[in-house]
Ligand SMILES: Nc1ncnc2c1ncn2[C@@H]1O[C@H](COP(=O)(O)OP(=O)(O)O)[C@@H](O)[C@H]1O
């Protein structure tokens with residue numbers, strides 16, 4: 001045990017005082033025991049002096065809420081078609097339920113946390129992404145001031161990704177997209193996406209096609225080959241986009257595995273898929289749709 005701690009020292013020094021943005025996906029939160037373990041790892045990182053910013057999703061919680069109100073739902077290219085009522089119910093599920101339960105759990109573990117949504121402090125400013133998707137927001141600006149203010153205290157900022165437009169209208173925003181933009185704006189040292197999959201596969205779900213590392217160009221080729229489906233599309237597109245605005249590395253990590261965060265950050269072995277920048281012309285991602 002003492003040796004393990006000593007071996008972790010260079011990594012602790014590397015990340016101390018740095019910003020690490022963690023996106024916790026709703027599908028990775030379904031096991032209560034694992035969720036508590038993930039939150040206690042996150043609290044450990046904060047206690048070590050790392051600026052942890054927790055951005056969460058909650059797709060399954062939104063589904064449950066919509067079910068309760070007898071509303072049907074559909075996804076187009078990995079994004080939920082959102083009418084006005086769905087945008088309101090998504091806000092209740094994400095900001096009211098998922099966000100507050102994460103804050104409460106971190107506090108129960110002995111830490112401090114402050115839960116906010118993209119509406120608070122105009123953190124996530126949006127316009128409508130497309131007529132076809134209804135109230136789904138395209139991010140126009142991220143105001144990081146409120147995150148930075150919380151980060152300076154002992155509290156972990158816990159962010160629900162609703163967005164607001166210039167008229168005060170509320171929009172549903174994909175959590176991967178928002179988290180990537182936040183990581184880019186904060187110039188995060190690391191951006192980690194905790195999901196319900198080990199990482200990225202060239203030919204999902206064939207285990208032998210697991211990729212421990214890939215570059216932006218590699219991702220572009222995979223997307224073009226049609227091997228990426230569902231929620232993985234906005235996830236990868238969001239990472240590509242954020243790398244334009246300062247993000248250097250992103251890691252897709254299994255959020256269903258205990259201590260995956262600690263192993264990823266504090267050991268030499270990588271556990272998920274590391275996504276690195278390469279010489280790909282980033283300017284062309286300006287035209288990405290979200
Ligand atoms: N090539 C691929 N590699 C890994 N996962 C993939 C791939 N193509 C599609 N997926 C799907 O993407 C899912 C992760 O995205 P998503 O469900 O949106 O996660 P989250 O809710 O954590 O944001 C995986 O569970 C998997 O079903």
Ligand SMILES: CC(=O)N[C@@H](CCC(=O)OP(=O)(O)O)C(=O)O
Pocket residue numbers: 024025026027056057058059060062078079080090136172173174175176231
């Ligand atoms: C526009 C859009 O699709 N918004 C997402 C927001 C939640 C989310 O992204 O949650 P996960 O990270 O758990 O998938 C949705 O409605 O499901």
